[in-house]
Amino acid sequence: MDAxxxxxxxxxxxxxxxxxxxxxxxxxxxKEFYVAGGGVSPLANxxxxxxxxxxxxxxxxxxGIISFMGYDGSVFLxxxxxxxxxxxxxxxxxxxxxxxxxxxxxxxDRYYSxxxxxxxxxxxxxxxxxxxxxxxxxxxxxFSRFLEVEIETGVVIGMIIVLFYAVLGGxxxxxxxxxxxxxxxxxxxxxxxxxxxxxxxxxPVPMFGMGDTLVSNPDTYMLDKLDGLxxxxxxxxxTEGSGNMLNTLAITLAxxxxxxGLPHVIVRFFTVxxxxxxxxxxxxALLFIGILYVTAPAVASFAKLNLMETVSERxxxxxxxxxxxxxxxxxxxxxxxxxxGKIQYVGAGLNGGKAIEGKAPEYLEGEKGAVGQRIxxxxxxxxxxxxxxxxxxxxxxxxxxxxxxxxxxxxxxGCLAAALSTAAxxxxxxxxxxxxxxxxKMVYPKISDKGELIAARLSSVVAVxxxxxxxxxxxxxxxxxxxxxxxxxxxxxxxxxxxxxxYKKMNKEGAIAGMIVGISLMLxxxxxxxxxxxxxxxxxxxxxxxxxxxxxxVAMIVNFVISIFVSKVTAAPPExxxxxxxxxxxxxxxxxxxxx
Numbered sequence: 001m002d003a004x005x006x007x008x009x010x011x012x013x014x015x016x017x018x019x020x021x022x023x024x025x026x027x028x029x030x031k032e033f034y035v036a037g038g039g040v041s042p043l044a045n046x047x048x049x050x051x052x053x054x055x056x057x058x059x060x061x062x063x064g065i066i067s068f069m070g071y072d073g074s075v076f077l078x079x080x081x082x083x084x085x086x087x088x089x090x091x092x093x094x095x096x097x098x099x100x101x102x103x104x105x106x107x108x109d110r111y112y113s114x115x116x117x118x119x120x121x122x123x124x125x126x127x128x129x130x131x132x133x134x135x136x137x138x139x140x141x142x143f144s145r146f147l148e149v150e151i152e153t154g155v156v157i158g159m160i161i162v163l164f165y166a167v168l169g170g171x172x173x174x175x176x177x178x179x180x181x182x183x184x185x186x187x188x189x190x191x192x193x194x195x196x197x198x199x200x201x202x203x204p205v206p207m208f209g210m211g212d213t214l215v216s217n218p219d220t221y222m223l224d225k226l227d228g229l230x231x232x233x234x235x236x237x238x239t240e241g242s243g244n245m246l247n248t249l250a251i252t253l254a255x256x257x258x259x260x261g262l263p264h265v266i267v268r269f270f271t272v273x274x275x276x277x278x279x280x281x282x283x284x285a286l287l288f289i290g291i292l293y294v295t296a297p298a299v300a301s302f303a304k305l306n307l308m309e310t311v312s313e314r315x316x317x318x319x320x321x322x323x324x325x326x327x328x329x330x331x332x333x334x335x336x337x338x339x340x341g342k343i344q345y346v347g348a349g350l351n352g353g354k355a356i357e358g359k360a361p362e363y364l365e366g367e368k369g370a371v372g373q374r375i376x377x378x379x380x381x382x383x384x385x386x387x388x389x390x391x392x393x394x395x396x397x398x399x400x401x402x403x404x405x406x407x408x409x410x411x412x413x414g415c416l417a418a419a420l421s422t423a424a425x426x427x428x429x430x431x432x433x434x435x436x437x438x439x440x441k442m443v444y445p446k447i448s449d450k451g452e453l454i455a456a457r458l459s460s461v462v463a464v465x466x467x468x469x470x471x472x473x474x475x476x477x478x479x480x481x482x483x484x485x486x487x488x489x490x491x492x493x494x495x496x497x498x499x500x501x502x503y504k505k506m507n508k509e510g511a512i513a514g515m516i517v518g519i520s521l522m523l524x525x526x527x528x529x530x531x532x533x534x535x536x537x538x539x540x541x542x543x544x545x546x547x548x549x550x551x552x553x554v555a556m557i558v559n560f561v562i563s564i565f566v567s568k569v570t571a572a573p574p575e576x577x578x579x580x581x582x583x584x585x586x587x588x589x590x591x592x593x594x595x596x
Contacts, residue, residue: 018161056419196403
């Protein structure tokens, strides 16, 4: 059957499943809307947490980044995996025991201040909107390729779907939808990886196949072939790092501590009955997340080798159909600079060239080059003739490897599951921040349960419209946008949460000052180097050589210093607050919040 028809069938069935679950599990109270009634099993919550966590950045963009950056791309792998361990061990059980199911709620009560709560609400909205922009961009890319619509139309379709089950079901609907989405996305990620690993190395286990010998050349290891081919084309050796080590460490740290401060993941630990169930679900989630994360480097390696062997030095007119399809969408581009009709895919080491990966081409509507190429302008001064959008590598991988059409359709459904599951979780954070933390706790404390539920649903509608706009006009590829969200979370929430749990003398003045300075510093750096505001700048102008994706680490350290200093020169928190901090770290006597 044709890949297009199969894609419609697979995506249609998965959407029907998600909507059916949302109708079946629709929320009837604020407790069901915010925390699914607090009765989800640890296993189901672990799967839902994994789906919430593994966004379009994990499914689509992480392997794409590793494909092009090689060893240097592993910062995303290490940062996101290590960050979840940090969250599970250091924060989740204590926050669950504290009994507050949103980060602003925890900060507002722990720091006995509505001002602190308001600052936390603003930070939560900034983090969530930045993060959700990446998810909507991923949805748009998938729809544009597999349903043959414009990226903007794809984003709108995704908005409608996620809005339906997020607004109707709240956390209850989202949780059980995410269980289904995890099953879809992990199956969709593993099946092509297993196919390609067996096809190239004879080993059906991708992570082992990556280190095995090639079927076509039993004397050559796959990674050795990839290293050699990369060097022949003038790129860095694939398995060796070439980046600034300080920047690498900064990005890894920012992703780790940003993970631990992400509000949409933290709230998942309130959907279970007891503190010990929160610990169990964290363990299950880590297992489910690990399955995809240990497979991603293999997917990246197979995709890069296939791409280089398929495209480089090959006449344009002999390229397979998938190349032209992605080219029509503007996600692959080619400029025939030496006018030989062949694609020169080279790095900085050849012909005095400079690699242009990541720089989008410009297209002239309705016109083609002499040999049919779509791209008509490109950054000058380099020999590389090929542009590939990093976000398409996982999606195009089955086509590049010439896998069956049903695998291509499955990958489309899996990608949408990954993007929509995280988008739904983020929408819930946005709606709860507005309805619960802002309206209920600060503006109108007497609001009824029904009124609060209406406010939550209305704020979800507004949030998804704003998120759709940023999905259509993103500041970068998916993983880069998401990395900025982690930097914002690291700069704002992580110090306030960690000090709130482990330092009983931490007071409201210190927390407020630290969050404001941290988030402001991170926003300034993002605006300067990502949006060319405040004088702009290039990579050569980075402070300490640290990119915006890693600057959250610097802003976090500044936050810690400011918070502790201000708390030392101002009044200590009330005794009852200090007692609460002591109690949340003690297994017994947890009271009502533990569910015992």
